[in-house]
Amino acid sequence: MKISVGKKLYLSILSVFLVFAVAFIVFQQEREKQFKIDTLNLKLQDYNSRMEEYLRLFPDFSEEALDRYVETHYIQNIRVTLIRANGDVLYDSKLKDYSHINNHSTRPEIASALKHGAGSTVDRNSETVHGDFFYSATYFPKQQLIIRSALPYTSDLARSLQADQHYIWFAIGAILLLTIILYRFISRLSDNITKLRTFASRADHNESLETEDLAVFPNDELGEIAERIIKMYKRLQTTRREQDVLKRQLTQNIAHELKTPVASIQGYLETILENPNINDATREQFLQRSYAQSQRLTSLLQDISTLNRMDDAPEMMSEENVNISDIVSNIQKETALQLQQKEMKFCNRLQPNIVVRGSTSLLYSVFRNLTDNAIAYAGVGTTITIDAELSSDELFDDHRKWHFTFSDNGVGVPSEHLPRIFERFYRVDKGRSRKMGGTGLGLAIVKNAVLLHGGTISAHNNEEGGLRFEFTLRA
CATH class of the missing domain: 3.30.565.10 (Histidine kinase-like ATPase, C-terminal domain)
Known part of the structure; x- marks a missing residue:
């Protein structure tokens, strides 16, 4: 089955828009998720900076003082780890036996902090306390110290980092609305194309154009163009028919006008030929009349030639x-x-x-x-x-x-x-x-x-x- 131009256009535009919409939704979701991750990371980086200020104010800190600071400041359930520049752990708020803690220099957030000054990792399993955490580490070169804060990567935190699902429903609604509008527009365009195709087929087969399906057109610019094309063709047909009638009348008139002098010349000459003993005066009279009719014939042909020259060129x-x-x-x-x-x-x-x-x-x-x-x-x-x-x-x-x-x-x-x-x-x-x-x-x-x-x-x-x-x- 042959697909119409209107349907092809509708499916093509809709496909392009759907691909664009899906790509935009995915991009927007990733962008929003990254924004939330960056926001949380910024919050933890701020926490690290405040912790560093506290350590500078109280350089002779004890583990108990750090525990009280972590428990009472800013963020609940936060895990704080102090790490030397060589990767050795000085303090961890969730684990106190540091002898069994491996060197942290290979941790992704620690390596990034040492290289760039700050680093973070989303949803990484902790080898030390055996749980998934969101890590954010900050390197302080003067103190040769890395402060790392972390939040448990629970289902609540995962949901908070996801993009807003209401945006997807809004995008789906916009897609449906555009689909309906596009369908209505393409449908009207298809109607015009169908009428023009019907018009072309009937014009090619010399069929009547005075039918109901070619009488009414959609009330838009395309409908107006299609209607004018058909009306122009009808006028051309009418003009052609009128020209054919005029040509037939002109041909008949020319034939009639030529017939009179030709018949007169023929009659006079036949009379002379059939009557060889006709007297000289009558013969002279008939010849003069034939000459006069030939002059009239010449004038008629000259006038016709003049008119044709003016009409044609x-x-x-x-x-x-x-x-x-x-x-x-x-x-x-x-x-x-x-x-x-x-x-x-x-x-x-x-x-x-x-x-x-x-x-x-x-x-x-x-x-x-x-x-x-x-x-x-x-x-x-x-x-x-x-x-x-x-x-x-x-x-x-x-x-x-x-x-x-x-x-x-x-x-x-x-x-x-x-x-x-x-x-x-x-x-x-x-x-x-x-x-x-x-x-x-x-x-x-x-x-x-x-x-x-x-x-x-x-x-x-x-x-x-x-x-x-x-x-x-x-x-």
């Missing part, structure tokens, strides 16, 4: 200083014949040398498509007006923008169509648009080009009639 757009005033003047000259045929006027109110930063070809497409759109749909005898002003409310030159207004006083556009006129292949009057030779992509190119140059664009109907485009370009 906007970062590859080369930037340079572009003189908008020169571009508009050239467009006015290029469309002079069309304007004359429609009895239209072009009112160019742009000041000289309006310079923006961007792509010359795309900026040309903006003003050329707006002009062609007005010529095609504004109506006979109308006027096209273009104006611009530089924003004055910007703090820095790098952020200033030109605000352009491109308008006509023609028939305008019904208000319900205004929000959609920048969509690809959208036409207000489909039959009339195709008859005019439009591709349905001109205004889409205008909007995308303006957005690529960091600007905004909107369309409005003039109160006095006609259509008005307002857009911005970086100065």
Whole structure:
């Protein structure tokens, strides 16, 4: 059976903490025991020092005087031994026949006292009086004397030197509390991981994500992260589906738009081929119509290519200083014949040398498509007006923008169509648009080009009639 990540993490952290807790408890117990031993040793060392003071005050001491001193001073049941520096015993409060006492120079506490000035031994069996004692010895070099005090190592003394057991119960309680807290935390983490694993599995198999087990998440940071990941994926799925729908619609529209000129060209050419005796005037007329449809087809392909270039590689757009005033003047000259045929006027109110930063070809497409759109749909005898002003409310030159207004006083556009006129292949009057030779992509190119140059664009109907485009370009 495979162990989950949450359980692995829980067991790993718990194991590390338990090892640490046990090691800390053992260390603390030993430390507390050593502290009690050191405290008792310090007490006996103090007793030895007081005994040495007594001996200095009464150098002609007798054994009876020492016995009375031991019995009446400070500590009950204490055993005191006076030892020369060579290890011979001068006095022992528990044993009076010194002839049978062995030399004490090899006793651990005596050897330590001779070497370091003081020494102690815990729970050592006495060869002299046959019992276990806690020894503490002090060496006084001037007197060449070692004073050793000792307490019987009884069960009471052993218990007094042990660590406090209440600390262990406190540590066990802390371990249990941490175990519960850690379990709750790991459990919530495991829930989030389980939900993410379920989400990944269903996403990999294209299964539905709208289920109860993916609807509610724990109310913490990890739950919020998991929930956001799933919501982001759902949004991406929705966006992908919408893009697929748009691509299908765009493909259908492109196929439909291509089909009309191709069918027209094919029909005219088939008529010429199937009727070799057709008169020259009719043949010429059919060829001119085929040529016109091929031009429309070329324009459509160019517009599609322009839009694809803006969609797929906007970062590859080369930037340079572009003189908008020169571009508009050239467009006015290029469309002079069309304007004359429609009895239209072009009112160019742009000041000289309006310079923006961007792509010359795309900026040309903006003003050329707006002009062609007005010529095609504004109506006979109308006027096209273009104006611009530089924003004055910007703090820095790098952020200033030109605000352009491109308008006509023609028939305008019904208000319900205004929000959609920048969509690809959208036409207000489909039959009339195709008859005019439009591709349905001109205004889409205008909007995308303006957005690529960091600007905004909107369309409005003039109160006095006609259509008005307002857009911005970086100065």
